Amino acid sequence: MTHWRSDRLDQLPPYLFVEIDRHKRAAIEAGRDVIDFGIGDPDQPTAPFIIDRVRETIGDADNHRYASSVGTLELRTAFAEFCGERSHGTDGNETCPNLDPNSEVIVLLGAKEGIGHLPLALLNPGDTVLVPDPGYPVYVSGTVLAGGRCHAMPLRESTCWLPDFDEIPSDVARNARLMWLNYPNNPTTAMASLAFFETALEFAREYDLLIAQDAAYSEVYFDEPPASILQVDGAKEHAIEFHSLSKTFNMTGWRVAFAVGNADALAALATVKSNLDSGVFLPLQHAGIEALRGASKPEIRNQIAKYRTRRDILINGLRSAGWSINAPDATIYVWAKCPPGVKSMTLSTRILAEADVVVVPGVGFGRYGEGFVRFALTVDDERTQEAVDRIAKLSL
Numbered sequence: 113m114t115h116w117r118s119d120r121l122d123q124l125p126p127y128l129f130v131e132i133d134r135h136k137r138a139a140i141e142a143g144r145d146v147i148d149f150g151i152g153d154p155d156q157p158t159a160p161f162i163i164d165r166v167r168e169t170i171g172d173a174d175n176h177r178y179a180s181s182v183g184t185l186e187l188r189t190a191f192a193e194f195c196g197e198r199s200h201g202t203d204g205n206e207t208c209p210n211l212d213p214n215s216e217v218i219v220l221l222g223a224k225e226g227i228g229h230l231p232l233a234l235l236n237p238g239d240t241v242l243v244p245d246p247g248y249p250v251y252v253s254g255t256v257l258a259g260g261r262c263h264a265m266p267l268r269e270s271t272c273w274l275p276d277f278d279e280i281p282s283d284v285a286r287n288a289r290l291m292w293l294n295y296p297n298n299p300t301t302a303m304a305s306l307a308f309f310e311t312a313l314e315f316a317r318e319y320d321l322l323i324a325q326d327a328a329y330s331e332v333y334f335d336e337p338p339a340s341i342l343q344v345d346g347a348k349e350h351a352i353e354f355h356s357l358s359k360t361f362n363m364t365g366w367r368v369a370f371a372v373g374n375a376d377a378l379a380a381l382a383t384v385k386s387n388l389d390s391g392v393f394l395p396l397q398h399a400g401i402e403a404l405r406g407a408s409k410p411e412i413r414n415q416i417a418k419y420r421t422r423r424d425i426l427i428n429g430l431r432s433a434g435w436s437i438n439a440p441d442a443t444i445y446v447w448a449k450c451p452p453g454v455k456s457m458t459l460s461t462r463i464l465a466e467a468d469v470v471v472v473p474g475v476g477f478g479r480y481g482e483g484f485v486r487f488a489l490t491v492d493d494e495r496t497q498e499a500v501d502r503i504a505k506l507s508l
């Protein structure tokens with residue numbers, strides 16, 4: 113351990129993918145033909161109409177200056193309009209509540225940035241944060257870096273990967289300031305109903321905590337659009353929601369995302385941000401507006417439809433090979449059960465060693481992820497089929 117390193121960094125959860133990463137690199141260096149379902153990073157390019165907007169705006173000197181750390185009013189307004197127009201539910205009538213772009217929307221340098229910084233904005237030392245397990249690792253690391261304590265909420269297949277609030281001891285709940293939710297869920301692909309969000313908000317009111325619902329996959333769905341927690345009456349008192357252009361528009365590298373909902377919590381997050389960053393480069397904010405206004409264009413819906421085709425190739429192939437898999441209704445992942453008694457790390461190591469295919473062990477997302485592996489649907493149809501054929505030949 114180096115002298116130049118805080119104790120806090122040593123409390124960050126260990127990076128469990130190190131081993132898989134090392135094996136993957138070794139396989140590639142050895143010239144093997146590796147098919148990588150590892151990272152949730154879309155392989156398709158950003159749509160040309162979005163890129164064109166950068167070309168149109170990048171020469172303007174006004175766009176070369178510091179941006180505001182909470183984003184331009186124009187981009188915040190475009191997001192509020194996008195939320196307002198987006199219809200939910202089978203009847204198509206329910207929509208997100210109106211968001212005030214002045215106080216209820218802020219722009220982030222990616223959802224990860226906002227998720228990582230939120231605990232710094234909300235917690236006092238020793239406050240507890242309720243975190244789903246398995247879950248996106250930044251919920252834990254942001255809490256640790258802010259000096260907070262995490263309490264895991266187990267997600268289990270038997271309860272459709274939703275947390276059971278009755279399991280949270282009341283003394284833990286009383287000390288909690290913040291609860292993370294993430295639906296559609298990474299890594300389990302589960303969706304949450306409006307009724308579930310209502311229950312979660314009752315819990316938040318009882319213990320006076322804020323719910324931060326990570327909706328990074330809100331637009332990546334195959335049938336019914338996912339519910340928004342902000343559809344629940346009075347949700348804005350106790351909830352904020354994180355959104356991102358990354359997965360919806362194949363824009364992971366661009367770093368444009370949003371936090372919306374409770375104005376006081378957003379103001380606190382904005383205070384942290386104004387001390388640490390100076391916002392998204394303005395041509396990219398212009399491109400973000402273009403993306404949001406073009407969200408219903410066929411080219412965007414077609415990009416998302418590709419995940420459905422890949423999903424079907426993968427799950428049909430693996431099911432024929434004896435795997436047990438539920439078809440996901442949203443996200444860019446497939447969450448597949450390991451054969452009985454096989455650990456997720458053992459399975460992913462074997463699949464890499466014997467089929468040159470990279471999948472992520474569920475245990476990397478938390479101990480309740482054990483028994484599953486995650487495939488990211490970021491590989492084209494032909495290569496996905498090739499991977500299925502290779503895996504089907506293994507005797508697992």
Ligand SMILES: *Cc1c(COP(=O)(O)O)cnc(C)c1O
Nearest residue numbers: 222223224248298328356358369
């Ligand atoms: C990809 C992802 C994010 C990060 O999105 P960015 O806007 O690219 O930072 C946040 N949450 C979850 C669950 C994700 O999978």
